[in-house]
Amino acid sequence: MFLICGTIPQADAGLVMGEARFNGSKLHVGNMEIPCTQGTAALVSAACVVASHCRINAPQVIFAGDTGSGQGSRLLYDYLIKNLPQLNPDILLLHYILPVMGLMKKVSEVTEKCSKKPVMIADASSMYAAKAAGLAGQFDIFTPDLSEMEFLADAEAIHPAYISHHLFRAEIAHIDELIEAAYRQKSMAKTVVVKGAIDHIVQDGKITFMLDRPDLPQLEAIGGTGDTISGMVGAFIDAGFSHYDAAIKALKANREAGQYAKATPATKISQIIAAIPQVLNYQ
Amino acid sequence: MIFKRTKKQARFAGGGLVLFQSVEEAIAAEKVLWANNYDVKLVAPPPQLRKGCDLAVEFNIVEKAGVERLLRQKDKHFAEILPVKGAGELLDVVKVKYFADACMVKAGNMKLTFDKNTGVILNISGGGCPDIPYLHLSMVDKKITDVARPKDKGHTLCALMLDRAFVEALEIFRKETN
Numbered sequence: 001m002f003l004i005c006g007t008i009p010q011a012d013a014g015l016v017m018g019e020a021r022f023n024g025s026k027l028h029v030g031n032m033e034i035p036c037t038q039g040t041a042a043l044v045s046a047a048c049v050v051a052s053h054c055r056i057n058a059p060q061v062i063f064a065g066d067t068g069s070g071q072g073s074r075l076l077y078d079y080l081i082k083n084l085p086q087l088n089p090d091i092l093l094l095h096y097i098l099p100v101m102g103l104m105k106k107v108s109e110v111t112e113k114c115s116k117k118p119v120m121i122a123d124a125s126s127m128y129a130a131k132a133a134g135l136a137g138q139f140d141i142f143t144p145d146l147s148e149m150e151f152l153a154d155a156e157a158i159h160p161a162y163i164s165h166h167l168f169r170a171e172i173a174h175i176d177e178l179i180e181a182a183y184r185q186k187s188m189a190k191t192v193v194v195k196g197a198i199d200h201i202v203q204d205g206k207i208t209f210m211l212d213r214p215d216l217p218q219l220e221a222i223g224g225t226g227d228t229i230s231g232m233v234g235a236f237i238d239a240g241f242s243h244y245d246a247a248i249k250a251l252k253a254n255r256e257a258g259q260y261a262k263a264t265p266a267t268k269i270s271q272i273i274a275a276i277p278q279v280l281n282y283q
Numbered sequence: 284m285i286f287k288r289t290k291k292q293a294r295f296a297g298g299g300l301v302l303f304q305s306v307e308e309a310i311a312a313e314k315v316l317w318a319n320n321y322d323v324k325l326v327a328p329p330p331q332l333r334k335g336c337d338l339a340v341e342f343n344i345v346e347k348a349g350v351e352r353l354l355r356q357k358d359k360h361f362a363e364i365l366p367v368k369g370a371g372e373l374l375d376v377v378k379v380k381y382f383a384d385a386c387m388v389k390a391g392n393m394k395l396t397f398d399k400n401t402g403v404i405l406n407i408s409g410g411g412c413p414d415i416p417y418l419h420l421s422m423v424d425k426k427i428t429d430v431a432r433p434k435d436k437g438h439t440l441c442a443l444m445l446d447r448a449f450v451e452a453l454e455i456f457r458k459e460t461n
Contacts, residue, residue: 007416069438096411102296127411128345162366221406266398
């Protein structure tokens with residue numbers, strides 16, 4: 001079972017759990033319709049598209065309503081700490097959840113009580129918490145963008161807002177150094193998918209794949225284009241692909257969907273997701 | 284009693300310090316933050332960070348925007364808010380990228396893109412904290428001159444980074460339309 005955990009921007013939603021259902025434009029979990037916008041909703045929607053394409057079960061989801069106060073995030077942490085062994089997911093993807101290092105440590109510890117430790121994927125603030133808490137080595141996959149890669153490379157930073165200025169000024173030409181520094185500091189998951197103008201897959205500290213075509217710089221502006229990659233990676237792994245192959249398929253599908261949708265800086269993530277089924281059919 | 288609030292210790296994140304000129308200010312701020320569901324504790328700041336008194340409030344640095352706003356709203360005076368480790372200042376480097384009719388401003392992990400002609404916010408990308416999807420919904424497709432600053436509605440460091448991008452974008456838009 002592929003379990004995705006994150007927040008939705010509805011303060012009073014509490015915890016919303018169940019199988020995700022995406023019909024091409026609307027995302028539902030239980031009786032609730034979730035707006036398909038940037039964040040975990042986009043991630044889940046893209047994962048549903050891949051699941052449908054691969055003819056596997058849609059992902060299970062635990063959403064917490066949280067607009068930033070952290071109350072929903074803490075509900076979600078508590079639920080996972082109490083229930084993960086019973087849920088026993090094969091793949092656990094942690095996404096937009098307020099970073100609380102102590103609680104992330106407990107979630108990581110409790111995965112050891114599952115009958116088999118799940119494949120652990122972290123993106124967004126869950127990746128921030130995992131790195132800051134010194135838990136990167138417990139994770140199989142991180143999916144940072146370039147600024148988040150700079151954060152992973154900064155030994156002291158506990159959030160990308162506090163990375164050293166010299167690292168932020170570094171551009172893509174320095175990615176080798178960022179990877180080397182992050183790997184040396186044990187801030188890297190086993191596989192790291194760096195999303196950017198040039199996508200990189202890094203395994204055990206070594207770049208094993210790069211992708212820069214089709215060249216669509218406007219994708220960086222579109223909120224959610226990193227989320228869709230993370231969701232697709234998880235879903236392809238659930239369908240049986242290796243972590244490496246899943247990452248390649250997700251990176252290619254994302255760029256090709258942007259091209260198919262004729263993306264501009266004004267394009268919304270729902271339009272990119274709507275194009276993913278078309279491009280998957282040609283992969 | 285304030286040192287015995289142990290039931291939330293397991294969930295305490297820390298990483299940020301509010302520094303004060305006096306012990307009374309520190310205690311008053313701690314009470315306000317605690318009453319508003321922030322996980323905080325009174326600590327002695329490291330000597331190199333000490334500003335006034337030898338008591339500080341430690342909190343989850345990710346929640347800096349919300350903590351700072353609440354203390355100001357409640358008129359609780361403080362000297363400074365700093366991370367315990369790493370760079371003392373928020374990243375203040377901003378990068379700007381132009382597309383045909385759009386301009387993308389990047390501050391740290393946050394990017395805000397607006398229409399150069401109309402000022403409409405076209406997209407917000409990057410970030411990872413839970414207030415970003417909320418800010419995205421409340422800002423996108425609205426004119427940049429008509430929306431509240433992210434730091435006035437957000438709670439986290441991602442919101443503060445988005446605020447930096449927003450301020451720069453607003454300045455660029457005003458310059459280009461004047």
